[in-house]
Amino acid sequence: MEPKRELLEALCANARTDTADLARQTGLSESEVEAAIADLEGEGTIRGYQAIVDWEEVDEDHARAAVELNVTLDRETGYAEVSERLAKFPEVSSLHLVSGNYDFLMIVEASSVRRISRFVSEKVAPVPEVTQTVTHFVMETYKEGGIEMNGDDDDDRLSVSP
Amino acid sequence: MVLVKTSERVGRVPPSGIRKFFELAEEREDVISLGVGEPDFSAPWAARDAAIASLERGQTSYTANRGMRELREAIADHCADRYDLDYDPGEEVLVTTGVSEGVDVALRALVDPGDRVAMVDPSYVSYRPGVLLADGEPLPVRTREEEHFRLTYDALQRAGASEADLLILCYPNNPTGAVMREEHLEPVAEFCREHDLRVLSDEIYADLTYEGEHTSIATLDGMRERTIVFNGFSKAYAMTGLRLGYALGPAEGISAMNRIHQYSMLSAPTTAQHAALEALESCEEDVEEMVRAFNRRRRFVLSRFSEMGLDCFEAKGAFYVFPEVPGNDGTFAEGLLEEQGVAVVPGSVFGGAGEGHLRISYASGLPQLKEAMNRMEAFLA
Numbered sequence: 001m002e003p004k005r006e007l008l009e010a011l012c013a014n015a016r017t018d019t020a021d022l023a024r025q026t027g028l029s030e031s032e033v034e035a036a037i038a039d040l041e042g043e044g045t046i047r048g049y050q051a052i053v054d055w056e057e058v059d060e061d062h063a064r065a066a067v068e069l070n071v072t073l074d075r076e077t078g079y080a081e082v083s084e085r086l087a088k089f090p091e092v093s094s095l096h097l098v099s100g101n102y103d104f105l106m107i108v109e110a111s112s113v114r115r116i117s118r119f120v121s122e123k124v125a126p127v128p129e130v131t132q133t134v135t136h137f138v139m140e141t142y143k144e145g146g147i148e149m150n151g152d153d154d155d156d157r158l159s160v161s162p
Numbered sequence: 163m164v165l166v167k168t169s170e171r172v173g174r175v176p177p178s179g180i181r182k183f184f185e186l187a188e189e190r191e192d193v194i195s196l197g198v199g200e201p202d203f204s205a206p207w208a209a210r211d212a213a214i215a216s217l218e219r220g221q222t223s224y225t226a227n228r229g230m231r232e233l234r235e236a237i238a239d240h241c242a243d244r245y246d247l248d249y250d251p252g253e254e255v256l257v258t259t260g261v262s263e264g265v266d267v268a269l270r271a272l273v274d275p276g277d278r279v280a281m282v283d284p285s286y287v288s289y290r291p292g293v294l295l296a297d298g299e300p301l302p303v304r305t306r307e308e309e310h311f312r313l314t315y316d317a318l319q320r321a322g323a324s325e326a327d328l329l330i331l332c333y334p335n336n337p338t339g340a341v342m343r344e345e346h347l348e349p350v351a352e353f354c355r356e357h358d359l360r361v362l363s364d365e366i367y368a369d370l371t372y373e374g375e376h377t378s379i380a381t382l383d384g385m386r387e388r389t390i391v392f393n394g395f396s397k398a399y400a401m402t403g404l405r406l407g408y409a410l411g412p413a414e415g416i417s418a419m420n421r422i423h424q425y426s427m428l429s430a431p432t433t434a435q436h437a438a439l440e441a442l443e444s445c446e447e448d449v450e451e452m453v454r455a456f457n458r459r460r461r462f463v464l465s466r467f468s469e470m471g472l473d474c475f476e477a478k479g480a481f482y483v484f485p486e487v488p489g490n491d492g493t494f495a496e497g498l499l500e501e502q503g504v505a506v507v508p509g510s511v512f513g514g515a516g517e518g519h520l521r522i523s524y525a526s527g528l529p530q531l532k533e534a535m536n537r538m539e540a541f542l543a
Contacts, residue, residue, distance in 0.1 A: 024465035025458040160184040160197035160505055162287045
């Protein structure tokens with residue numbers, strides 16, 4: 001596997017790994033790791049680093065919804081234009097064009113269900129190209145970014161074995 | 163009063179040298195164990211799901227002695243694709259309860275009383291007892307760190323292996339992590355052909371070969387007819403507890419092994435066979451991902467050892483490294499456990515040639531490895 005791909009995999013496993021440990025894991029020198037990461041960031045392969053949060057554990061309200069959107073397009077307006085407009089809202093945490101019965105799948109986050117409802121009805125539905133919205137509030141999150149929220153990470157192996 | 167008289171045969175087998183460290187490690191709360199001989203991953207979900215589904219369908223009966231036909235076919239296809247090993251699923255494949263059972267029945271099927279069985283020293287702990295239980299005479303062949311713990315023609319010669327009947331090979335090696343590429347295997351094959359040695363080749367760590375491909379000795383000239391190859395699902399598919407392995411070999415050898423297997427085991431666990439079939443059919447990517455994770459950990463650990471000034475040859479297989487430590491390896495391992503709470507296995511447990519070394523397993527998450535390396539560094543300081 002080429003070094004950059006290897007670095008990506010190591011960072012996807014744990015983006016907080018420091019340069020020295022990334023160097024040890026990949027066999028690159030620290031300066032090579034720094035240069036490769038700078039490249040990956042510069043060319044836009046790495047777009048950012050985020051924490052995966054279990055909001056249940058945070059002592060404040062947090063709500064999330066998956067919103068299905070149908071849109072209508074015309075000569076001047078394509079999916080790209082509509083998506084740009086929608087993506088600008090800070091409430092939208094992710095936005096995908098999908099195959100199937102609707103066009104966009106949009107994940108919306110806010111501090112309450114009420115705020116999300118208002119956001120969808122006041123900001124999203126009025127967008128001229130949007131013809132229909134269906135909002136699914138998230139009731140429970142079991143897995144996020146590859147991490148199980150109730151994952152049991154106890155090591156039940158024998159502590160020493162041949 | 164002793165009610166049970168135990169056999170002279172079982173008396174020949176010494177108790178496990180690992181037991182002591184297991185007990186010491188179990189006594190403490192804060193232990194990080196680098197002494198574990200199995201992956202920290204769970205079996206791929208698809209394989210576990212197939213096992214569950216087979217139970218739901220009520221597939222809880224015996225299978226054919228040699229294993230489900232479909233599984234043997236999948237094994238034969240997989241080994242042909244991946245290792246260039248061509249075996250007939252009807253006559254030349256035996257599904258066993260882990261490689262351990264396979265090696266045991268092979269020894270009992272191939273060894274006559276007094277036969278000499280050469281084995282790589284250091285290597286996995288069950289070969290020697292297996293030979294003793296089969297009334298054979300173990301002949302350790304010492305390998306050396308300077309030669310990256312590979313078996314060589316000279317080492318075989320020096321150990322008197324020309325008089326042996328059988329050779330047990332284990333590469334990638336437990337405990338050293340050594341691998342033997344084709345060019346290293348060729349002289350060993352030459353020795354076996356010259357002196358008419360049969361070979362039991364335990365290749366359970368084959369998929370965990372880094373920086374290059376695994377070569378099976380059975381693919382070399384004139385070796386197929388004298389070799390039984392063992393592999394299984396424990397390590398690469400993280401299925402140790404499901405107990406599933408297989409043996410590949412010439413029909414007469416496999417048939418002799420099956421004669422014992424059919425009476426002692428009847429058939430390998432049915433649920434595990436269903437998991438294994440699914441593993442071969444759909445879990446290749448899971449395996450590749452685990453192998454890449456192991457490789458990152460391997461580099462991490464080797465690089466930390468070099469930083470702390472511990473001599474360690476660059477192991478390129480399995481999930482072990484085998485650094486050299488000052489003084490007696492057993493004393494070092496006990497001290498490390500007592501002072502720093504890091505459990506490892508002394509190299510001498512795996513044979514005399516392992517003395518002065520530790521087997522370090524990197525089948526643990528990077529955060530644990532990182533902490534364990536820091537503790538080792540503190541211990542050495």
